[in-house]
Amino acid sequence: QVQVVESGGGLVQAGESLRLSCAVSGSTFSIDSFLWYRLAPGKEREFVAMIDSDDSTGYADSVKDRFTISRDHGENTAYLQMNSLQPDDTAVYFCKVSRQLRDYWGQGTQVTVSS
Secondary structure (H helix, E strand, O other), X not given: OEEEEEEOOEEEEOOOOEEEEEEEEEOOOOEEEEEEXXXXXXXXXXXXXXXXXXXXEXXXXXXXXXXXXXXXXXXXXXXXXXXXXXXXXOEEEEEEEEEOOEEEEOOOEEEEEEO
């Protein structure tokens, strides 16, 4: 059993920063990838960033150069550092963990950016 919990969301002003966390508990061995997605009102779910077991990363064009994903292998946690936040970044941010060919989702954390 794998549990995924996101945290770190909140309300910020444009230009400010937030750091999201994605903590995994339960069966934590052999975690392959952490992926962040976001869902904004009236929009489809959007891929944001990912990090693999070898720490290789990938980003959506919309967040490249502003967001940084990282992971702490020992703590089974991934982070999403979000800088220069804009109102268009307002969404619920979800973490997906891939482990042994299965995906596990968290409940999401709200990020609201005011102009």
